[in-house]
Structure formats: structure tokens, C-alpha cells
Amino acid sequence: MGNLADRIEEYLKRILEQTPDGYIILQRSELAGEFDCVPSQINYVLDTRFTVERGYLVESRRGGGGYLRIVRLGLGMEGQYQQIMRQLIGEQLTQVRCNGLVDRLLDEQLVTVREAALIKGILSGGALSGEFSDWNVLRAQLMKSILTTLSRDDLL
Incomplete structure (x- = not known):
């Protein structure tokens, strides 16, 4: 399988595809734990692979109750x-x-x-x-x- 960033990207895209809501909410530390990496690696993937140009909006709140929300931006109606x-x-x-x-x-x-x-x-x-x-x-x-x-x- 690809490098760590590729695996994290594939994992997040797969979860997004499975949700009917069009967004997912995750804990950065839990995601880092699942991939046995530091939270900054998660940040790198989000900053480079989940950009607005690529059709994603990432909201982040840091701290003890912090979370990541990744929204897949649809292209919507014609026009x-x-x-x-x-x-x-x-x-x-x-x-x-x-x-x-x-x-x-x-x-x-x-x-x-x-x-x-x-x-x-x-x-x-x-x-x-x-x-x-x-x-x-x-x-x-x-x-x-x-x-x-x-x-x-x-x-x-």
C-alpha cells in the first residue's frame, strides 16, 4: 500500500463516501492513534489533500474537546x-x-x-x-x- 499520507487520505475518503450526511466529525488524536502517527501528520494530509480546490472544507477546533469536521462540497444545481x-x-x-x-x-x-x-x-x-x-x-x-x-x- 502507499505511504502513510495516502493511507490516511484513502481512509477519510472511504468514510466520507459511506456517510449520508456529506460530512464526518473525527478526533485528531484518535485518528493519529489509529494510524500510529503524530497529529501533525493528520494536519499535513488535511492541508494538502482536503482543500477547497479539491472539493472539501475542513473545520478544526483544537484542544481537549477539539474535533475535525470534513465536509465534501458538492457541485449542486446547474449554474x-x-x-x-x-x-x-x-x-x-x-x-x-x-x-x-x-x-x-x-x-x-x-x-x-x-x-x-x-x-x-x-x-x-x-x-x-x-x-x-x-x-x-x-x-x-x-x-x-x-x-x-x-x-x-x-x-x-
């Missing part, structure tokens, strides 16, 4: 999708955030593996090289255009 994605993209979009958004589109089965690879390739730092100074702004505009095109084609 909400573009609004949510545009808010996540903003005026600038880094390569890391771009890849996270494309991974979410893939997870939601809104694009194929091939389409995801094309989008990532087009919006990669290598493809956007040259003397232009603000590639993050251009990347955000291009991603918004891609999403608009996808929704017009009734693919979303």
Missing part, C-alpha cells in the same frame, strides 16, 4: 458549478491550485483523464513560458474560459 469554480479561481490561479481544480473536475467525472491531462498541459508553467509577466492571471482567465465552454456544451 452553481460555475459560480463556485469562479470563486475558487479568482483573478489569479497558480499552477498548484490549477492542478487541484482539474483533479476535482476529474474526481467529479466532469472531464476524462485525457481531458484533464490536456487542460493541465495547456495551463502548465512550461506551456505558459516567455516574457509575459503575469501567467497566474492568464491561467485564471483560461481556466474560466474552459469551464464556460464545458458548461455550454451541457457537459456539466
